Amino acid sequence: MALDLVNYERKAREAVQAFWGNREAARKKQIESGKADQGERAGVTAGKNMDGFIALVCDIVRANGLAHADIHQKRALLTLPGYFRPTKLWDLLVIHKGQLIAAIEMKSQVGPSFGNNFNNRTEEAIGTAHDLWTAYREGAFGQQPRPFVGWLMHVEDAPKSRRPVTDNSPHFPVLPEFKGACYLERYDLLCKKLVQEQLYTTASVIASTREAVDTGKYSALSPMTDLKTFVTALAGHVAAEAARLG
Numbered sequence: 001m002a003l004d005l006v007n008y009e010r011k012a013r014e015a016v017q018a019f020w021g022n023r024e025a026a027r028k029k030q031i032e033s034g035k036a037d038q039g040e041r042a043g044v045t046a047g048k049n050m051d052g053f054i055a056l057v058c059d060i061v062r063a064n065g066l067a068h069a070d071i072h073q074k075r076a077l078l079t080l081p082g083y084f085r086p087t088k089l090w091d092l093l094v095i096h097k098g099q100l101i102a103a104i105e106m107k108s109q110v111g112p113s114f115g116n117n118f119n120n121r122t123e124e125a126i127g128t129a130h131d132l133w134t135a136y137r138e139g140a141f142g143q144q145p146r147p148f149v150g151w152l153m154h155v156e157d158a159p160k161s162r163r164p165v166t167d168n169s170p171h172f173p174v175l176p177e178f179k180g181a182c183y184l185e186r187y188d189l190l191c192k193k194l195v196q197e198q199l200y201t202t203a204s205v206i207a208s209t210r211e212a213v214d215t216g217k218y219s220a221l222s223p224m225t226d227l228k229t230f231v232t233a234l235a236g237h238v239a240a241e242a243a244r245l246g
Contacts, residue, residue: 003235004063005228008056012206012227013216015052019108019154020213022048050106053152054092057104057234061094064235065242069096081141083134084127094148094238100141101241102148102234103132110156114183115165122190125151129199145244148201148237151194152230153187157207157219188221195224201237204230 026048058071072078072093079087080103094102105128109117129149136146155161164180177189184207191203204225208218220226 006059008231011056016208017216018052064238082131099144100147104150106152108154111158151203153205157209191225202233
């Protein structure tokens with residue numbers, strides 16, 4: 001049976017429009033209430049910016065054989081046991097017949113500050129995956145095949161995220177692929193390495209400008225990290241688990 005990618009391109013465009021629309025709505029709401037946060041934070045405190053992408057993942061799961069799986073989106077049901085810490089809160093979990101099918105993180109970053117946020121996202125992504133796989137090795141999820149573990153990043157396409165970055169490393173040189181790479185390119189490198197090191201089943205980064213609130217237009221950085229690779233890998237994993245579990 002062919003995989004069903006649920007017209008992901010259209011739904012992704014809608015998700016991008018919702019991302020920027022929700023940010024603006026949250027900002028205006030805070031201004032009207034007289035309690036606006038400083039800077040760009042006013043656009044993220046509503047916590048709904050990536051909901052369109054979560055809906056896309058839910059559609060992929062339901063369309064590829066696990067229509068009756070438990071897809072958890074509520075905070076109280078999103079924790080998994082860890083190894084280095086007791087629990088970790090994920091953005092979306094898929095559980096079927098008592099087995100963990102998928103655990104997915106969905107993150108975003110907008111300007112004007114990209115440097116510190118990139119470092120924080122990198123450390124968080126690596127630590128989260130390492131913790132989960134160590135817990136898996138130690139039997140925290142029981143005896144089951146490896147789950148799908150995904151990382152999806154949405155970054156603002158802006159002059160500062162496209163600008164080459166200079167690094168200061170006085171004792172040893174940085175790896176050559178990082179020299180002069182802008183932050184979007186660094187996210188692409190991060191996603192590739194997260195997959196190459198088997199920390200994530202797949203990792204994807206997409207970029208969009210603020211004007212995408214009207215068009216939903218987004219772009220990929222490379223074939224290995226584009227959204228099609230992410231949804232195809234997820235659909236394939238779900239279909240295989242559906243066939244195995246019946």
